[in-house]
Amino acid sequence: MSLIEQAAQRLEQLRQAGIELPSPPAETITEAKVEQAQPPEHSDESLPPAKLAAEPVALHSPEMAISRRVELDMDVLSAAGILRPDSPRSKMADEYRVIKRPLIDNAMGKGAARIKDGNLIMITSALPGEGKTFTAANLAMSIAMELNNTVMLVDADVGRSTLLKVMGLPPSRGLLDVLVDESIDLAQVLLRTNVEKLTILPTGTTHPRATELLASDAMVRLLEDMASRYADRIIIFDSPPLLVTTEARILASHMGQVVIVVRAESTAHADVKHALTTIEACPVKLMLLNQGKASIQDGYGYGYGYGYGN
Template identity: 35%
Template structure:
């Protein structure tokens, strides 16, 4: 602490000529200020362990903790640990009937390029752009629906899946979610079997074991499976999210395409809308009313991105006609 004792006043003329600092030196000995002398022989320092309560964890010194954390942390530039491989689609292998595809008016991978193929190439490109924009597995789940029956939603879902499968390094799983009137396997000319509803009803059934591997490279099919009166409740359960997560987890190159019942005719489309990132609402030119379109859009509002696909249009204001280039004059 600072000492505040009084400085003795000067007694004669000679002392009066001395400065205040000089007189302070006489009083307090400022010439003795300086660092303390260090003894030559220092006693050995002993480290006293910290006192801890019985049963309390003993924390290591900060330096040791920092060293341990440094050793445990990955070195700069080291890559992240590899992610787990995606679930393999392990169902039976079947060949798609090409003649059945032609009878149904569907795309045939080996056939020449047609206007129909070019149209679906444009549609798939829009969907792929969204699917690849981020690392969101929901964006790689695409629901295809229509307001009413007969507007072409299964036709569009199947053609879209075939067109997407033509992309390099992509797996497309076409899921027949129209559990009321399933028709995907019939249109492809393959046999059905256990499928979506069976895996939802019985947690012991792995969904990947029900996925049919077709001979069209990159195309897989998950049939609708057995139907019962509780289909809507199964689709609304937490099991649906778990099943779809299993199919898309750690699989950035896998796309799910759902063919659902018409939105205004059955509830599965509205139930599945919350499990997908994109929806393709198919409407038929000159048939689907604006009121039906608005009602269907409202039912699918759980999906953040709803696109409109106009089917069976016979008029193009620009005169666009895909598939004719190369057949005549430039």
């Protein structure tokens, strides 16, 4: 006779003896744990009641952290100048292919030397208005078109968040919520998109000490987890400008790679040099020239340059 049958028989004996038994709470749904065991050598009566009842196990396990799916409107992306997976080949798409290749190699350990946390890539600028959010979105979209890599796009510009607006998405919980509440798992606030290999982590709920949170120990632990959780994932951070806030410099110290966007014929040379000095600890520093004038024979009014910073 199984343990369940023994328990049922013993309960019936107790009821017949007039012993009142408590009923389980109505909202608790349980099932008995079934154990494959040999019948006991002793009779049912020789076993104490506590040994007869099988241990109850809850049918409903804790809710699993599941990311939310959102639909990116391809027409909205095109209007914002963002690459889309179904767009025809273009000069800008080709330029981002050139831009992403060394970043991917460094992230996957295929560069000249292995880079710690090389899959954490920060997109920043010396000052606001140089096109870092535009660059971060396009770089993430270009990497999402790769066959062997996935990409997470993180809105880490907590003081001036514009990424979701650029991508045509409404505000949502995100990075700041995870930093404030340890019970919130990263996966719960990620946005899975209809671009198969692209997920987005929004800034999240506005917080009066958002800049301090970005420089907190909780952020450091989160970055370490993000860097190691998925081996094939490249994480792009749209971060604050380096010369406007100090948290961008702290964030940069935990990145494997930093790309500084420089707006052609706009950013002062001194500002670029100053920005570079603030991230000297980062192992890989690269510069991207935004809105540089291309030659007329190219047929395009603007182009993008790419190179290593001194």
